[in-house]
Amino acid sequence: MKSLFKIIILCCLFLYSGYSIAQGDKDKVEAIRVSFISEQLKLTTNESEKFWPVYNEYNDKIKAVRKNLRQSFKKAPDELTDKDAEDLYQLDLKSKQAEAELYKQYREKIKAIIGARKTVKLRAAEEEFKRKVMDAIKDKND
């Protein structure tokens, strides 16, 4: 009985590991992005030590907002009740507003740490990275 219990638990852990491998490594793209931004910004040690905790927090919040919205849009619009459709519409607006507020709030913090020039550079690096990612996806699909 005890052996059976251990075997079941170990099987669950192996299934979990197999499942997680199949899911892929989402953090990998994030790591590439951070590395790219880091190369572009060329922060000093002092700037780097203050910038990354703030920038990581900003990204965590933006991702949470987008994930919440994306999951809410999983259900086909035609299957929604009128009330749910209204809620979802309001959520969409609130999410976009929250993103804009977070952007403003955190860019102010970042500007205080690395200055206006490097904050603009950060925006340019983020855009550049997006373009690279989309090119990579296009190349993969062609």
Add this chain to the structure above:
Amino acid sequence: MNPGNYIFKVLMFIGTIFLFNTEIKAQATYDSLKVKLPKHYFKTVIVVDAYNKADQKLDTSDFLGKRLKTYGLKQFSLSFYTPLVSYTDVDTVKNITKNTHILLTGNYVRLRPVFDGIKQHNLVKMGFGLRFIFNSGKKGVWFVDTSPFITRDVTYVSKGYFRMASTIVYSHNVSERFNWRIGATKSFMWGNKNYWPFIGLRFGRLDKTHLSIQFPRSINLNVPVGPKLTMSFYTKPQGGMYNFSNHDSLYYLSNAATFNYTRYELNSGFRADVRASDKFNFYVAAGISSRNNITFYSEKANKAKPNLPYRTYFFTETLEPTIFVNLGLVFKFGKTRTFYKDRNMYDVMDLNNTMDVGDNGGSAGNPQIPITPKSKKEINLQSVQDLIDYNDF
């Protein structure tokens, strides 16, 4: 119920909770805007580890050596850590992010010293501990660990023996590439109750090739070959102090029910850590185990000085170097906050890894420090959906 099985079930129960917890959090809602960040920086990590050492002949000129005949070792361990409290404090004036972490740790070790001359003994060590880590947000990180544990020979009915290992370390990040640490540790890794100063130096970035000298824990040269594979060359002590039943009357001078069996070895070898995914790692290590010592201490004779290392023994032998093999599976659960390029948080993670759970001389292999991939080959739409807005297309 056998306490070993009980601990095993508790650990598995905790793991199962965290396994399902991730799914519950992922349920969709569309009634409100929820910007809920993960609370913790640490994932819940469960490590399953197996360590084996080849059998060796003991010196037969000694009476007990002749009785015991050979000595080999088989060890299985299960350990975990899970964050209980994480508190982040942002100083908006100085732009400093401080954080405090309290982790619950637990470990279960089943050690089988193989003596051909007597019946197989199964020695168990288990316990739960707490660790406290404070990141000042500047250059310093504080680390405090307490690991109380019980050792017991479960082969026969015997009383458990309570002990406690503990460590306090201050870690100073001079730069990304250089770090020093200082502190003190009470450890049983060198086979006896020892109080050591802790002195550490690291040269190189934690996510790149680096040399880490952490006395008395380990010396490591870590080489990340890619985001999935890290090779390490290392030297570290491994050992412990266990209660051993005197059922075989090995301690012939007394009618004591148990005595203390201690072991230590200095392991030098290489290790490959494979990061199969965000949630699962495994490692394989092999090398030479030298300074292999076993000693049997009388509990009664050493009881007079409770806070000092044991001195009076009735059997000791240091064997020739031999080979060892070590395998491990690392399961990671839960969503965490990100800390890319955060030098202090990398150090927080490394401190937690350097001081292994339960004072067993193991290591989970820094499973959370991100290693930057060199290629963009594996980018797909699913992995970038949080980064890109539909307007970007």
